[in-house]
Amino acid sequence: MAGINSSVAVMTNAMIRTQGLTRHFTVKKETVEAVRGLDLEVQKGELVALLGPNGAGKSTTLRMLTTLIPPTSGTAQVAGYDVTTSQRQVRNRIGYIGQGNGAGHSQRGRDELISHGRAYGMSRDKARSRAAELIESLDLGAVADRVVSSLSGGQRRRLDIAMGLIHAPELLFLDEPSTGLDPQNRANLLEHIRRLRAEHDTTIVLTTHYLDEADAIAERVIIVDHGKLIADDTPARLKADHAGDRIVLQFDREDDARRAATESLGVVTGADIEQVAGTVTISADGGTHVVPKLMRRLDEAGVTVTSVEVARPTLDDVFLNLTGRSLREDGATTTSSIDQELAA
Amino acid sequence: MTTLVTDTATVFTRELRPVLRNPFSVIFSMIQPLFFLALFAPLLPSVVGGESALQWFVPGIVVMVCLFGTSTTGANLLFEIQTGSHERMLVTPLRRPTLIIGRALKEIVPMFAQAALIVAATIPFGFDLHLAGAVLGLLLLSVFCVGLGSLSYTLGLASKNQEWLFWAVQQTLLFPLLLLAGMLLPLDGGPGWLQTLAKFNPLTYVVDAERALFNGEVFSSTVVPGIVSAVAVAAIGLLVGVRAMRRSS
Numbered sequence: 291m292a293g294i295n296s297s298v299a300v301m302t303n304a305m306i307r308t309q310g311l312t313r314h315f316t317v318k319k320e321t322v323e324a325v326r327g328l329d330l331e332v333q334k335g336e337l338v339a340l341l342g343p344n345g346a347g348k349s350t351t352l353r354m355l356t357t358l359i360p361p362t363s364g365t366a367q368v369a370g371y372d373v374t375t376s377q378r379q380v381r382n383r384i385g386y387i388g389q390g391n392g393a394g395h396s397q398r399g400r401d402e403l404i405s406h407g408r409a410y411g412m413s414r415d416k417a418r419s420r421a422a423e424l425i426e427s428l429d430l431g432a433v434a435d436r437v438v439s440s441l442s443g444g445q446r447r448r449l450d451i452a453m454g455l456i457h458a459p460e461l462l463f464l465d466e467p468s469t470g471l472d473p474q475n476r477a478n479l480l481e482h483i484r485r486l487r488a489e490h491d492t493t494i495v496l497t498t499h500y501l502d503e504a505d506a507i508a509e510r511v512i513i514v515d516h517g518k519l520i521a522d523d524t525p526a527r528l529k530a531d532h533a534g535d536r537i538v539l540q541f542d543r544e545d546d547a548r549r550a551a552t553e554s555l556g557v558v559t560g561a562d563i564e565q566v567a568g569t570v571t572i573s574a575d576g577g578t579h580v581v582p583k584l585m586r587r588l589d590e591a592g593v594t595v596t597s598v599e600v601a602r603p604t605l606d607d608v609f610l611n612l613t614g615r616s617l618r619e620d621g622a623t624t625t626s627s628i629d630q631e632l633a634a
Numbered sequence: 635m636t637t638l639v640t641d642t643a644t645v646f647t648r649e650l651r652p653v654l655r656n657p658f659s660v661i662f663s664m665i666q667p668l669f670f671l672a673l674f675a676p677l678l679p680s681v682v683g684g685e686s687a688l689q690w691f692v693p694g695i696v697v698m699v700c701l702f703g704t705s706t707t708g709a710n711l712l713f714e715i716q717t718g719s720h721e722r723m724l725v726t727p728l729r730r731p732t733l734i735i736g737r738a739l740k741e742i743v744p745m746f747a748q749a750a751l752i753v754a755a756t757i758p759f760g761f762d763l764h765l766a767g768a769v770l771g772l773l774l775l776s777v778f779c780v781g782l783g784s785l786s787y788t789l790g791l792a793s794k795n796q797e798w799l800f801w802a803v804q805q806t807l808l809f810p811l812l813l814l815a816g817m818l819l820p821l822d823g824g825p826g827w828l829q830t831l832a833k834f835n836p837l838t839y840v841v842d843a844e845r846a847l848f849n850g851e852v853f854s855s856t857v858v859p860g861i862v863s864a865v866a867v868a869a870i871g872l873l874v875g876v877r878a879m880r881r882s883s
Binding site for chain 2: 384
């Protein structure tokens with residue numbers, strides 16, 4: 291009975307599947323390889339963060355997946371359809387919240403929500419009731435009937451989210467959703483995204499260059515750099531695989547420190563142990579489990595520890611280990627790109 | 635399910651809404667033409683081209699209002715490209731051509747309102763309204779408006795990240811087109827080269843046809859060239875507009 295319906299064959303749980311996805315730009319006669327041979331698979335219901343420095347190719351990837359720009363080579367299937375040959379089918383199934391404001395500045399929020407719904411073929415009544423529902427759930431009641439240009443940054447962002455959700459898409463893309471938001475609005479936004487994932491099982495792909503954001507929200511982090519995928523896992527596993535915990539022990543006397551370093555060798559095997567003056571730094575996996583054992587051993591040996599600190603690795607440590615560069619905003623390597631962003 | 639027609643209606647309604655919510659914006663683009671009407675028309679000799687000055691001048695001003703309002707409309711799209719709402723619409727299933735067609739069709743509405751205002755304002759001063767002819771004239775002008783609006787939106791798309799480019803091109807073209815169409819003064823007495831240039835201006839034929847129609851001369855020989863010119867502008871405008879919109883990202 292094989293081959294009754296060939297379309298069944300392509301039905302899998304994959305929401306996104308790319309093969310060798312590549313995009314070149316020509317800037318001043320020079321070819322810039324923004325995305326280079328990306329192979330990616332995102333399953334239904336996943337919450338994925340694309341993490342990378344500015345210019346890593348995150349937005350270009352998103353723009354290809356949302357049919358805004360065609361790939362130079364390679365293929366991408368989104369929600370079961372090819373992004374170059376079946377654009378309308380893809381567009382019907384995805385929601386997109388870009389870096390800018392989706393609502394026209396001379397329009398009123400509610401009007402924009404309704405016309406956005408109409409664009410997806412919703413009836414006038416359906417669009418109106420859905421708009422009212424989203425205005426309610428995103429707490430926009432007080433401003434929905436005002437001109438968009440009079441709204442605050444946070445209110446506009448919530449309106450953008452409402453617009454992206456008008457047709458209850460099975461797959462939602464968010465491009466740098468929290469850029470330019472204050473901490474409270476950022477926390478708010480992340481809460482909305484989590485709720486969306488929990489209540490509607492929406493597949494969510496977002497780009498960010500905020501490490502803490504990717505760490506806090508994503509179940510899966512894809513790190514891209516120079517247009518290439520360099521790591522792809524859960525935040526916890528990325529940290530476990532690419533960066534260990536750091537245990538920092540302080541001693542009053544240097545020879546205590548020296549003895550402690552020797553004693554530590556017996557407790558943590560295969561770890562990096564470094565002793566400088568009264569400080570011993572141990573890089574090890576599962577640092578929190580090691581510390582109690584370590585303390586007992588040092589106590590038995592009669593070495594007095596004055597302070598202990600366990601630093602959990604961050605995604606920045608992961609990025610640093612993978613690329614030799616830091617991803618932090620205040621890191622020297624990223625300041626130039628931030629300057630570019632400010633100048634743009 | 636959506637069709638080309640429902641998509642066009644969605645874009646059209648969206649574009650029209652701010653105009654209806656703030657009707658004053660319709661008057662705003664009329665300010666300059668109204669100055670010409672109030673401060674320039676009285677300078678005309680009492681008889682122009684064999685008819686009263688006002689009778690000759692008002693149809694030209696109606697076209698001018700359409701020209702001023704519609705040629706700047708692409709700036710709205712340019713602004714939406716900059717803020718991100720254009721991108722948002724590109725990701726919806728709205729058919730690309732309707733993003734131009736719906737917008738261009740919307741230009742007709744303010745044009746009708748502005749023409750009505752001008753006619754109403756000039757009747758007390760002796761303008762003689764031929765209703766049937768005037769309505770036909772406005773229908774002809776609608777076709778031209780759609781083409782001009784489409785061209786303005788195309789310019790908006792082409793200017794993408796360079797706002798100055800839009801205004802430079804729009805301002806550079808506006809006045810030569812307007813003066814060479816004999817909108818303010820008749821070109822009959824002008825030098826030969828000027829009259830030749832005017833022949834290459836599609837707007838000349840539209841203005842001449844409008845004068846005939848507003849005077850009730852529905853079967854005048856100038857009407858057909860006007861129709862041909864307006865249809866040609868609309869066809870070319872929509873063609874390049876749809877092409878530009880298809881390539882928009």
